[in-house]
Amino acid sequence: xxxxxxxxxxxxxxxxxxxxxxxxxxxxxxxxxxxxxxxxxxxxxxxxxxxxxxxxxxxxxxxxxxxxxxxxxxxxxxxxxxxxxxxxxxxxxxxxxxxxxxxxxxxxxxxxxxxxxxxxxxxxxxxxxxxxxxxxxxxxxxxxxxxxxxxxxxxxxxxxxxxxxxxxxxxxxxxxxxxxxxxxxxxxxxxxxxxxxxxxxxxxxxxxxxxxxxxxxxxxxxxxxxxxxxxxxxxxxxxxxxxxxxxxxxxxxxxxxxxxxxxxxxxxxxxxxxxxxxxxxxxxxxxxxxxxxxxxxxxxxxxxxxxxxxxxxxxxxxxxxxxxxxxxxxxxxxxxxxxxxxxxxxxxxxxxxxxxxxxxxxxxxxxxxxxxxxxxxxxxxxxxxxxxxxxxxxxxxxxxxxxxxxxxxxxxxxxxxxxxxxxxxxxxxxxxxxxxxxxxxxxxxxxxxxxxxxxxxxxxxxxxxxxxxxxxxxxxxxxxxxxxxxxxxxxxxxxxxxxxxxxxxxxx
Amino acid sequence: xxxxxxxxxxxxxxxxxxxxxxxxxxxxxxxxxxxxxxxxxxxxxxxxxxxxxxxxxxxxxxxxxxxxxxxxxxxxxxxxxxxxxxxxxxxxxxxxxxxxxxxxxxxxxxxxxxxxxxxxxxxxxxxxxxxxxxxxxxxxxxxxxxxxxxxxxxxxxxxxxxxxxxxxxxxxxxxxxxxxxxxxxxxxxxxxxxx
Numbered sequence: 001x002x003x004x005x006x007x008x009x010x011x012x013x014x015x016x017x018x019x020x021x022x023x024x025x026x027x028x029x030x031x032x033x034x035x036x037x038x039x040x041x042x043x044x045x046x047x048x049x050x051x052x053x054x055x056x057x058x059x060x061x062x063x064x065x066x067x068x069x070x071x072x073x074x075x076x077x078x079x080x081x082x083x084x085x086x087x088x089x090x091x092x093x094x095x096x097x098x099x100x101x102x103x104x105x106x107x108x109x110x111x112x113x114x115x116x117x118x119x120x121x122x123x124x125x126x127x128x129x130x131x132x133x134x135x136x137x138x139x140x141x142x143x144x145x146x147x148x149x150x151x152x153x154x155x156x157x158x159x160x161x162x163x164x165x166x167x168x169x170x171x172x173x174x175x176x177x178x179x180x181x182x183x184x185x186x187x188x189x190x191x192x193x194x195x196x197x198x199x200x201x202x203x204x205x206x207x208x209x210x211x212x213x214x215x216x217x218x219x220x221x222x223x224x225x226x227x228x229x230x231x232x233x234x235x236x237x238x239x240x241x242x243x244x245x246x247x248x249x250x251x252x253x254x255x256x257x258x259x260x261x262x263x264x265x266x267x268x269x270x271x272x273x274x275x276x277x278x279x280x281x282x283x284x285x286x287x288x289x290x291x292x293x294x295x296x297x298x299x300x301x302x303x304x305x306x307x308x309x310x311x312x313x314x315x316x317x318x319x320x321x322x323x324x325x326x327x328x329x330x331x332x333x334x335x336x337x338x339x340x341x342x343x344x345x346x347x348x349x350x351x352x353x354x355x356x357x358x359x360x361x362x363x364x365x366x367x368x369x370x371x372x373x374x375x376x377x378x379x380x381x382x383x384x385x386x387x388x389x390x391x392x393x394x395x396x397x398x399x400x401x402x403x404x405x406x407x408x409x410x411x412x413x414x415x416x417x418x419x420x421x422x423x424x425x426x427x428x429x430x431x432x433x434x435x436x437x438x439x440x441x442x443x444x445x446x447x448x449x450x451x452x453x454x455x456x457x458x459x460x461x462x463x464x465x466x467x468x469x470x471x472x473x474x475x476x477x478x479x480x481x482x483x484x485x486x487x488x489x490x491x492x493x494x495x496x497x498x499x500x501x502x503x504x505x506x507x508x
Numbered sequence: 509x510x511x512x513x514x515x516x517x518x519x520x521x522x523x524x525x526x527x528x529x530x531x532x533x534x535x536x537x538x539x540x541x542x543x544x545x546x547x548x549x550x551x552x553x554x555x556x557x558x559x560x561x562x563x564x565x566x567x568x569x570x571x572x573x574x575x576x577x578x579x580x581x582x583x584x585x586x587x588x589x590x591x592x593x594x595x596x597x598x599x600x601x602x603x604x605x606x607x608x609x610x611x612x613x614x615x616x617x618x619x620x621x622x623x624x625x626x627x628x629x630x631x632x633x634x635x636x637x638x639x640x641x642x643x644x645x646x647x648x649x650x651x652x653x654x655x656x657x658x659x660x661x662x663x664x665x666x667x668x669x670x671x672x673x674x675x676x677x678x679x680x681x682x683x684x685x686x687x688x689x690x691x692x693x694x695x696x697x698x699x700x701x702x703x
Contacts, residue, residue, distance in 0.1 A: 009533070013525055084609070087633070087641045094647045099565015161563030165601040194512055202511045210512070211519035218523060222531065231541075231596035233534045235604045240530035248523070284519060288526025294606055297575040299591040301537055307529055370579055374571055374608035445608065448581035452611050457639050 036201035037273035039129060040263050047131060052404045054133035055124045058140045058189070059405050062120030063398060064488070065148055067481050069112030074474040076105035081467045085460050095159035103158050103170050110168065110245065111151050111179065114386070115216075117394040118253035119144070119186050122209045124401045125260050126190060129206055131199045135192035143185025150178030164224075166234070168242040173224045180221060187213045204276045208256035211284060215248040232299055239291035246385060247287035251353075254393040255279075255322065258350050261400055262329060265343045266336050271328035279321035286314040293364035296373060312364030315357055323354040339500040341416045345396030348424070352388030356381065371446060376459060376466075377438025380431050387427060387473075395419070395480065402487060403498070410499035411492020415483040417501050419476050426472030429465055437462025543597035546695030550598055550687070557687025560680045561603065564645070571605035572614045572691070588615040588693055595693050610642055617692035626685040627662045627677050635668040648681040 043051070080102035083089055090096045119140070127134040154171030157163065163170040171179070190213050194206075202210075223241035263270050270276055292300065292308030326347070336343050359381055363372055372378055399416065403409050410416060437459045444455035486492060550558065561567070574582040576590035583589060591614055596602060620626060628635060631649050633642040651673040655661050660682060662675040669675065677685075 009529075013529070016521060016525065083643060084641055087643045091644050091646055094564070097564055097645065097647075098643045099568050100563075102568055103565050163562055163565075165562035165567070165603065167567070167606065202515070207515055210515055214516060214519055215523055222527065229535075229601075231538065231599050231602055232593040232604075233531075233538045234600070234602040235596075236534040237531045238602065240526065244523075244526065281518065281522075284522040285525070288522055289529050291526075291530050295604070297579050298573045298604060299593050299595065301534060301593075304530065304534060370575075374606065376609075378606070446580055448584040452585055453637065453639055456609070456641060460641070463641075 036203060037263075037269035039199060039201055039203040040260060040269065041267075043128065043131060048128065050133055051127035051131075052124070054127050055137065056405045058134070058137040058144075059120050059124045059401060060488075061141060062116050062123065062144055063402065063405075064484075065144065066113050066116035066120060066394075066398075067484050069108050069116060069151075070477050071481055073105055073108035073113050074470075074477045076101050076108060078467065078470045078474050080105055081463070081470045085463045085467065094161065100158055100161070103163070104155050106168070107151070107155055107158060107170060109386070111154070111171070112148075114250055114390060114394075115147075115183075116144070117391075117398065118250065121257055121394065121397040121401055122213070122253060123189060124405065125205060125209070125256065126193045129199075129203045129260070130193050130197035132193060132196045134189055135196050136189045139185045139188040143182040143188070145182070146178050146185065147182030150175055150182060153178070166223075166238050168245060169223050169238065173226050176220070176224045180217060180224075183217050183220065187217070203259075204270075204273065204280060205256035205260045207277070207280050208252035208259070211280075212249050212252040212256075215244070215252075219244050219248065235295060235298070236292060236300055236304060239294040240288075241291070242294065243291035244288055246382075247283070247290065250386065250390045251287070252280075252283070254349065254353070254390045255283075257393050257397045258322075258326070258346055258353075261342055261346050261397055262326065262350070265340050265346075265400070266330065266333040268329065268333070271325055275321050275325045279318045279325070282314075282321065283318040286311045286318065290315065290360075290364065293369065296364070296366060296369045309364045309366060309369075313361050315361050319354055319357040319361075323350070326350045338502055339504050341410075341413075341420065341499070341501055342396040342400040344420060344501070345392050345399065349389050349392030349396060352384060352392060356384035356389055359384065371442035372438065373442070374445070375438040375442040376434050376462070377442060380434035380438055383427075383434075384431055388431065392423075395423070398484075402484070406487060406490075408487055408490055409492075409495045409497070410483060411486050412483060413499045413501060415479055416499065419480045419483070420501075422476030422479060423473050426469045426474075426476060428469070430469030430473065433462045433465030433469065437465075538593050541594050541597065544594050544695060544697055547595065547597060547693070548690075550690065553683050553686040554690045555687075556680075557683035557685065557690075558603075560648075560684040561687055562601070566613075567603050567605045569605075569607050569609035569642070570611065570613045571608055572612065573604045574612055574614050582612060585611065586615070586619050587612040588618075589697070591693065592697050594697065610640075613688070613691055614693055615691060617689045618694045621689060623685050623689065624663050626688055627660075627681060628664050628668075630681060630684070631662055631664065631675060632668050635665045645681070648678050648684070650676045650678065652676055 079090070079096070080098055083098045083101070094100070123134060123137070123140060150171075154175045157172050157175060158170055162172055164172055190210060194210070219241055223237065229237050259270060259276060289311040290308050292304045293312050296305050296309070298305075330347065337347060362368055363378075363381060399410065441455045441459050444450050444458060445452070573591050574587040574589065577583045625636065629637075630645045632644045633640040649662065651670045652659075653673060655674050655676060660677040662677050664675060
């Protein structure tokens with residue numbers, strides 16, 4: 001590609017982006033009133049009950065699947081982590097070899113836990129935000145069954161050594177058909193409920209969820225088209241997909257939750273509604289093009305990595321829009337963190353979003369990437385995003401949603417506290433250890449005077465710390481799952497108030 | 509439905525931009541790349557071995573894309589010159605990889621041409637590289653009392669052979685080794701091509 005066409009296409013890109021932006025501006029997207037921001041609060045008791053009743057069953061099914069996948073994924077992840085420092089452990093069975101069990105871990109978390117939790121929470125938020133009962137929930141149930149059948153088959157394929165061979169896209173495309181159909185069916189309630197909505201405004205959470213639920217099927221479909229992609233082009237497609245699953249699916253789904261639950265719990269609307277919409281459009285525009293930063297220094301066209309690096313750095317804009325907004329909204333309300341389990345998880349998750357995204361922007365810069373590329377540093381970063389941010393937000397959301405789904409409070413508040421501290425402790429060990437280890441690994445690899453084996457040996461203590469952290473996280477997940485089951489079986493005392501982490505003093 | 513339309517069209521525009529930049533443009537730019545004359549298509553054994561490489565997830569620890577010497581000392585480690593798009597002409601799916609928990613394998617065939625080394629190393633990496641964290645792959649081998657005719661016996665360093673038995677390589681192991689031996693991109697290419 002010659003320079004002129006690059007310049008021309010980047011010009012067209014910018015103009016189109018600008019055009020879309022100005023257009024939404026003109027069409028009163030930037031609402032001077034806070035009417036839209038107040039949608040979180042404008043429902044009465046009867047409306048809320050009706051909304052929750054309509055989504056209860058589908059939400060329960062989706063979240064139950066999520067919890068099962070979370071446990072399976074944690075065990076697979078822990079096994080692969082241990083294998084990296086105990087390479088002769090469990091080597092007799094092919095399906096347990098590192099290359100397969102690690103891939104099973106990724107696929108279970110990426111296509112089991114994450115979307116099931118996100119879909120579950122989304123289906124619960126939809127009727128609340130659109131002021132109408134959830135429509136077409138039975139399609140979501142059917143879709144959920146197909147999706148899970150596809151995922152079980154896909155994980156079985158990976159275990160048996162049948163794989164398409166692309167990272168994030170290992171599940172054979174024939175099996176993916178089930179997941180595509182299931183995903184489309186799970187998106188239908190969004191469409192139907194939107195059509196039946198009884199509110200003039202679409203709250204920002206709806207923007208995020210709505211876009212994500214359309215983005216994901218397109219990504220997944222193009223990524224899995226058989227025989228079309230080749231060689232290096234396939235590598236760029238691979239990371240276009242790999243990063244967009246994170247950026248255009250998990251991230252907006254989790255942000256949608258933050259924008260709903262955070263104002264809801266502290267009882268005041270989001271500080272700047274316009275800032276949240278600015279965050280949305282800049283995320284939509286910049287995030288889609290960052291994938292090439294996985295191929296910095298690789299055999300791909302130079303303009304492509306440059307474009308991706310630029311857009312990765314531009315991601316600072318939506319992230320700052322979000323974190324400034326979160327902080328300003330929370331200001332003066334931080335004491336709620338003591339009592340509300342949901343808020344604790346969600347605010348921590350929001351902070352991790354800021355951290356992981358800023359880290360990602362820096363990591364994409366060529367000089368930093370030269371060190372961190374090909375190392376465990378990247379793995380730690382990926383977990384900061386998908387665990388520190390996404391999973392934490394989902395935990396928080398589930399703690400809020402489930403009592404409304406079950407009409408039953410969380411029976412043992414101390415288990416929530418145990419869950420919180422276990423995953424926070426475990427993940428801190430995981431992330432800090434692996435980040436340091438990965439950086440040292442990268443530095444050693446760049447030093448031609450050190451043999452390659454040095455870069456392997458020095459990571460061992462950090463890989464062990466990752467296993468320790470991972471084990472503590474897994475323990476936390478079992479606590480969470482036990483509590484989830486206890487609640488589903490209606491164990492514990494029948495309580496009318498919310499399960500709080502500490503008894504709230506009168507007047508607080 | 510006005511807001512929905514706005515949302516949907518905006519979302520689709522941004523995704524279309526991303527897709528054209530990261531998928532369509534590379535497709536158009538790279539679809540006419542010719543293979544270097546010195547690059548041979550894979551043999552059927554190598555293609556089968558490539559499948560073994562994929563099914564056991566070698567890609568999650570081994571890249572196949574040496575970086576330019578201006579960026580990293582990959583060439584000094586014997587991993588070879590920076591790769592170009594043409595080098596991957598026969599690669600479907602691509603196996604560029606993103607991790608170097610183990611070394612880059614773009615030229616492993618040139619670095620380690622010996623089948624004995626590869627077979628023994630797959631059976632027990634620590635017999636050859638002390639401190640290696642690569643998994644051993646006993647399921648690609650069979651330990652027998654004695655070898656039958658046609659069996660490929662793996663020569664192992666002393667102390668790593670199961671007592672009283674011989675280790676036989678499976679067809680999968682032999683195919684994988686054929687693929688690894690074929691990973692040799694030491695031929696010259698024009699610098700900066702397709703960059």
